[in-house]
Amino acid sequence: MSDTAPQTAGGKVLWHFTMSLDGFVAGPNHSMDWMAGTTHRPGLADEYVETTGAVLGGRDGWDAYPDAGAIYGGAWKGPLFVLTHHPEDATPAEGVTFLNCSPAEAVRIGLEAAGGKNLEVFSPTIGRQLLELGLIDEIDLHIAPVLLGQGIRLYDNPGSDPIRLHRVGEGDPTAVVNVRYRPA
Numbered sequence: 763m764s765d766t767a768p769q770t771a772g773g774k775v776l777w778h779f780t781m782s783l784d785g786f787v788a789g790p791n792h793s794m795d796w797m798a799g800t801t802h803r804p805g806l807a808d809e810y811v812e813t814t815g816a817v818l819g820g821r822d823g824w825d826a827y828p829d830a831g832a833i834y835g836g837a838w839k840g841p842l843f844v845l846t847h848h849p850e851d852a853t854p855a856e857g858v859t860f861l862n863c864s865p866a867e868a869v870r871i872g873l874e875a876a877g878g879k880n881l882e883v884f885s886p887t888i889g890r891q892l893l894e895l896g897l898i899d900e901i902d903l904h905i906a907p908v909l910l911g912q913g914i915r916l917y918d919n920p921g922s923d924p925i926r927l928h929r930v931g932e933g934d935p936t937a938v939v940n941v942r943y944r945p946a
């Protein structure tokens with residue numbers, strides 16, 4: 763089966779998620795239990811542990827999972843930035859910086875902290891804003907074999923014009939990727 767090449771560290775801004783086949787990155791109420799029973803290729807998490815220099819997330823994701831030590835199963839250590847309009851009511855946590863600034867400024871701060879490695883954006887909301895600003899280098903997705911039907915979409919922007927993308931890797935960047943599934 764064709765697959766992506768291992769991720770590389772290069773000071774990139776990655777919008778990085780495991781996503782359901784129907785485009786959700788979290789279920790209702792930020793639930794993540796739908797990932798249970800799905801598998802990644804061997805060593806995949808290690809690729810991101812090694813290439814990620816900093817993480818940028820949003821306040822809702824943080825409030826749902828306020829544990830910086832849980833990123834990549836606890837294997838990744840580094841600075842986490844949480845963008846919020848009200849940092850004053852956030853409980854301080856080690857390694858976490860609450861930012862109230864523009865998304866562009868958050869990326870500048872995050873890339874500086876990443877020290878040449880990648881900045882991972884763990885937020886659909888912020889990723890959408892960065893996409894509009896031209897500040898996303900790659901959308902890096904692991905598509906899980908599950909349909910959710912509800913939850914938080916990777917890209918939720920009613921009224922948006924289509925955003926054209928080029929697939930990273932060899933071959934025609936405009937080619938459709940063919941996948942086939944059957945109900946388990």
Ligand SMILES: NC(=O)c1ccc[n+]([C@@H]2O[C@H](COP(=O)([O-])OP(=O)(O)OC[C@H]3O[C@@H](n4cnc5c(N)ncnc54)[C@H](OP(=O)(O)O)[C@@H]3O)[C@@H](O)[C@H]2O)c1
Pocket residue numbers: 778779780781787788791792793794819820821822823824826827845846847848862863864865884885886887888891914
């Ligand atoms: N599937 C995966 O691999 C994966 C990975 C990571 C995360 N996730 C999930 O992604 C979900 C995150 O969901 P989400 O996108 O709805 O929420 P989110 O990005 O975590 O939080 C949105 C909130 O961030 C703050 N924010 C966003 N843009 C801002 C700006 N420009 N300035 C200041 N504050 C700003 C606002 O909070 P305030 O106005 O309240 O301050 C906004 O309501 C979570 O459920 C998480 O579990 C999934």
